[in-house]
Amino acid sequence: MSFNVLVVNCGSSSIKYQVFDMTDERVLAQGLVDRVGILGTVLTHKRNNGTDDVVIVKDLPDHTVGMKLVLETLIHAEYGVIKDLSEINAVGHRVVHGADYFSRSVLITDEVKQAIRDCFNIAPLHNPPNLMGIEACQALMPNVPHVAVFDTAFHQTMKPANYMYALPYEVYEKYKIRRYGFHGTSHYYVTQRAAAMLNKPLKDTKIITLHLGNGASAAAVNGGSVVDTSMGYTPLEGLVMGTRCGNIDPYIVIFLMEKLNMGSTEINSYLNNKTGALGLSGVSNDFRDISEAAEGGNPRAQLTLQVYVNRVKGYIGTYIAALNGCDCIVFTAGLGENAVNIREMICENMDYLGIKIDKDKNKVRGREVDVAADDSKVRIFVIPTNEELVIARDTYDIANVNPV
Numbered sequence: 001m002s003f004n005v006l007v008v009n010c011g012s013s014s015i016k017y018q019v020f021d022m023t024d025e026r027v028l029a030q031g032l033v034d035r036v037g038i039l040g041t042v043l044t045h046k047r048n049n050g051t052d053d054v055v056i057v058k059d060l061p062d063h064t065v066g067m068k069l070v071l072e073t074l075i076h077a078e079y080g081v082i083k084d085l086s087e088i089n090a091v092g093h094r095v096v097h098g099a100d101y102f103s104r105s106v107l108i109t110d111e112v113k114q115a116i117r118d119c120f121n122i123a124p125l126h127n128p129p130n131l132m133g134i135e136a137c138q139a140l141m142p143n144v145p146h147v148a149v150f151d152t153a154f155h156q157t158m159k160p161a162n163y164m165y166a167l168p169y170e171v172y173e174k175y176k177i178r179r180y181g182f183h184g185t186s187h188y189y190v191t192q193r194a195a196a197m198l199n200k201p202l203k204d205t206k207i208i209t210l211h212l213g214n215g216a217s218a219a220a221v222n223g224g225s226v227v228d229t230s231m232g233y234t235p236l237e238g239l240v241m242g243t244r245c246g247n248i249d250p251y252i253v254i255f256l257m258e259k260l261n262m263g264s265t266e267i268n269s270y271l272n273n274k275t276g277a278l279g280l281s282g283v284s285n286d287f288r289d290i291s292e293a294a295e296g297g298n299p300r301a302q303l304t305l306q307v308y309v310n311r312v313k314g315y316i317g318t319y320i321a322a323l324n325g326c327d328c329i330v331f332t333a334g335l336g337e338n339a340v341n342i343r344e345m346i347c348e349n350m351d352y353l354g355i356k357i358d359k360d361k362n363k364v365r366g367r368e369v370d371v372a373a374d375d376s377k378v379r380i381f382v383i384p385t386n387e388e389l390v391i392a393r394d395t396y397d398i399a400n401v402n403p404v
């Protein structure tokens with residue numbers, strides 16, 4: 001019997017969705033509603049049957065109306081993929097912050113919603129739209145199980161020695177200030193795939209995962225459990241990202257607030273949107289543009305790539321030390337899967353640590369492959385991530401033990 005899962009990822013002004021037929025984990029349709037709550041909302045709907053994308057432009061005031069349009073699209077006589085809503089058996093929701101409340105995916109109850117709400121102050125950009133999406137879907141599909149899958153959950157195995165900051169202990173007790181880590185669903189997925197590619201039981205593996213997209217994070221995973229990860233209390237910490245600076249001297253924040261006359265809202269927006277590769281290069285937040293500019297001789301673009309690469313190299317070194325060795329390094333997400341030049345730069349001059357890339361094998365994009373040289377002690381894997389599939393699988397599993 002077929003079992004369809006709708007996967008929903010609500011951002012502040014967007015709704016991403018995918019419908020999976022879990023009998024064979026096939027994607028029936030996927031799409032994006034962009035500019036929700038802003039004039040000129042655009043829904044782009046793709047079916048998995050080779051037909052053209054459907055684009056609908058319509059002003060949508062909020063996520064509930066946006067979700068309604070998604071569901072109408074899914075059952076549309078001409079371009080829908082199911083006959084009616086009773087063919088959606090469960091809904092999986094991406095939730096960014098679960099703090100230390102959730103170490104795995106859960107069936108959404110009123111208590112779960114309250115915990116998501118309790119995280120609003122530590123994830124103000126993400127958790128409110130995530131909850132909005134949950135409530136919109138529950139209102140439209142009240143009779144199916146809804147499951148929350150948290151970006152933070154996979155990192156909950158970190159020990160206090162890795163997640164605590166050297167701040168007065170009271171701020172941890174009072175405000176839960178500690179490192180949480182993000183992109184957990186992606187790190188989890190590629191860890192599983194890497195163990196399969198190593199042909200080893202997960203419990204015997206030491207894996208470093210590099211999720212390098214517009215947001216970026218690294219994780220050290222020992223025997224399937226996260227030991228350390230580069231993002232912290234918020235997704236601002238760690239690697240250099242498209243528009244986020246990652247690690248900087250904390251005093252710089254104070255200095256800039258004074259010099260540029262910024263309050264907390266302005267500095268938050270500045271650090272999230274104006275720094276990182278965009279700020280340093282002055283070219284773009286997209287590494288395709290930066291690489292092109294660097295090749296064309298733009299010195300700031302060249303510098304940006306070097307700063308970016310050096311930070312990643314630093315985390316690889318730190319994590320090899322944390323794991324006392326490493327079977328493989330995994331490159332994933334937009335840049336990790338596609339940026340041949342940056343993968344090569346990251347792995348350059350790392351042979352002391354047993355990391356040697358094969359430049360010819362590395363000339364690949366977006367497919368699972370080992371790009372390490374034959375004599376490299378550490379394998380180097382490119383693995384396309386699939387966070388939606390993890391959400392669909394967790395939702396399927398939880399829905400089957402908790403039918404509504």
Ligand code: AMP
Nearest residue numbers: 213214215286287288333334335338339
């Ligand atoms: P994601 O957040 O995983 O969707 O990744 C998006 C980012 O991946 C883009 O903003 C680019 O910076 C980067 N990216 C995608 N393709 C390439 C490529 N061929 N070369 C360099 N960077 C890429």
